[in-house]
Amino acid sequence: MTPAPAALPPFDAEQALRLARETFDIEAAAVLGLKARVGDSFAQAVKAILGVRGRVVVMGIGKSGHIGRKIAATLASTGTPAMFVHPAEASHGDLGMIKSIDLVLALSNSGEVDEVTTLLPVIKRLGATLVAMTGRPQSTLAQHADIVLDSSVEREACPLQLAPTASTTAQLALGDALAVALLEARGFRPEDFARSHPGGALGRRLLTHVRDVMRTGSAIPRVAPDASFSDLMREMSAKGLGASAIVDAAGQVLGIFTDGDLRRRIEAGADLRSTTARQVMHASPRRIAPEALAVDAAEMMEAHAITSVLVVDAAGVLIGVVHIGDLMRAKVI
Secondary structure, three states, X not given: OOOOOXXXXXXXXXXXXXHHHHHHHHHHHHHHHHHHHOOHHHHHHHHHHHOOOOOEEEEEOOXXXXXXXXXXXXXXXXXXXXXXXXXXXXXXXXXXXXXXXXXXXXXXXXXXXXXXXXXXXXXXXXXXXXXXEEOOOOOHHHHHOOEEEEOOOOOOOOOOOOOOXXXXXXXXXXXXXXXXXXXXXXXXXHHHHHHHOOOOHXXXXXXXXHHXXXXXXXXXXXXXXXXXXXXXXXXXXXXXXXXXXXXXXXXXXXXXXXXXXXXXXXXXXXXXXXXXXXXXXXXXXXXXXXXXXXXXXXXXXXXXXXXXXXXXXXXXXXXXXXXXXXXXXXXXX
16 A cells, blocks of 8 residues: 655744745855856956857756756847757767867766766867866866866755755856856847847837838828828828828828828817818828838837828838737737
8 A cells, every 4th residue: 555645744834934035045145156266267267168169068967957958048039059968968979079179068066977078078079169067166067177167165055955946046147147247248139139039029029020010002092292181081081091191193191081181170060071191290290111120110109199101111111001000910019
């Protein structure tokens, strides 16, 4: 028979909160300890990574492996080509993914993990630069490394001093510090980050241009300046944007008429039946270039409380219109 599970002691909320606060203190101290120790070896690591012609290959086992995956992902998304290779898989063929032009960043708090230390002579024979991130600067891993990053901590947050806690936090912070130093050294810009994240909100905001979302051709509501008020209303209704541009024979924008203009004129008691588009239009409407970012169009709409912006070329000719609904569908706003 399966033995019955042992009964849990009564839950102590105060004890849970005390341990949480103590964990924060221990892990904060671990990160601040890195600040006091960071020095020439860190700068050497950054310089070595900048000079790599291949990729940064991150390795680690267990909890260090999980942190290594995150570091590799952060490096890759901030301009440094990187990938994670599991040490155990490397021993069974994946080592072929590492070339002499690569740099290996190996993580191990003890620096004595068999799956990692077994690979060290092979990595050295390949000629790849080896950077060690370890909590024991005198470990086997450190002795084989070209550069050693000291990630040691005074103690783990785990009360039993068994589960990696503060040590993995230190590794994570040290990896983030590398990524930040590297992206600054590379002149990495928000636009570069967006290109690595085209599906994210930042990518859409920085990569989507007005030309990508604007309506063109017959979808643009427009009438001539001598068009009757009835024709103007029919064009606005047919195109469904609540506005129409007024353009001359060459396509130059003269003005715009919107649902808001119609409401204000009716409230003022104006008789619009015999008017022309020129007589009711609002001159000098807001315009934007097709190469502008779509987010700029969104900001223009918000700033001026409008829902559509006319798109014109360098000569002022109407070539499109962008509506707030188009920006919402493109997830720019």
